[in-house]
Amino acid sequence: MQDFNTIYELMENAFPPEEYRSYAEQKALLEREDYHIHIYEKQDKLAAFCAIYNLQELTFIEHIAVNEDFRGQGMGSKIMKEVITSSDKPIILEVEPPEREENAARRVRFYEKxxxxxxDFPYEQPPLRQGEAPLPLQLMSYPYAYEAEAFERVKDTILQSVYGI
Incomplete structure (x- = not known):
């Protein structure tokens, strides 16, 4: 695997601090059997990565990031299509509410395409760092939308399996 330091550096550049764990906690996830970081290299550089939990009922994408040097080249779409074709389970990911800012709305449109x-059901990402508040986010799912009861089961699975709540 590519040096974890390089992956974490891209994570720091791509996400606000409240959306990823400390270096030690993030690296510790690599010990989990259900957690994997898929890396994509171009020109001998880390071009992108996708961090995924392969849970019993679903695939949860925790992070996907493309190095700014390689953005706009279709790499994000390629990675997501690879995840979609390789998963035999529903795929879930978290996004910032689209009304929060234009970049959030752009990301939602990217996934919708x-x-x-x-x-629109209530969802909060538990704090990933001590002393932080929960983060109001929304869940997106593939290949279908969930009704309220099924959504609650999915939410509970994520909170228990990913965040240990």
Missing amino acids: LGFHLH
Whole structure:
């Protein structure tokens, strides 16, 4: 695997601090059997990565990031299509509410073009760092949208399996 330091550096550049764990906690996830970081290299550089939990009922994408040197070249779409074709389970990911800012709305549109569905049900990402507040986010799912009861089961699975709550 590419040096974890390089992956973490891209994570720091691509996400606000409240959306990823400390270096030690993030690296510790690599010990989990259900957690994998898929890396994509171009020109001998880390071009992108996708961090995924392969849970029993679903695939949860925790992070996907493309190095700014390689953005706009279709790499994000390629990675997501690879995840979609390789998963035999529903795929779930978290997004910032689209009304929060234009970049959040752009990301939601990106996932919708790939067939993901945005859910309006309440969802908060638990704090990833001590002393932080929960982060109001929304879940997106592929290949179908969930009704309220099924959404709650998916949410509970993520909170228990990913965040240990």
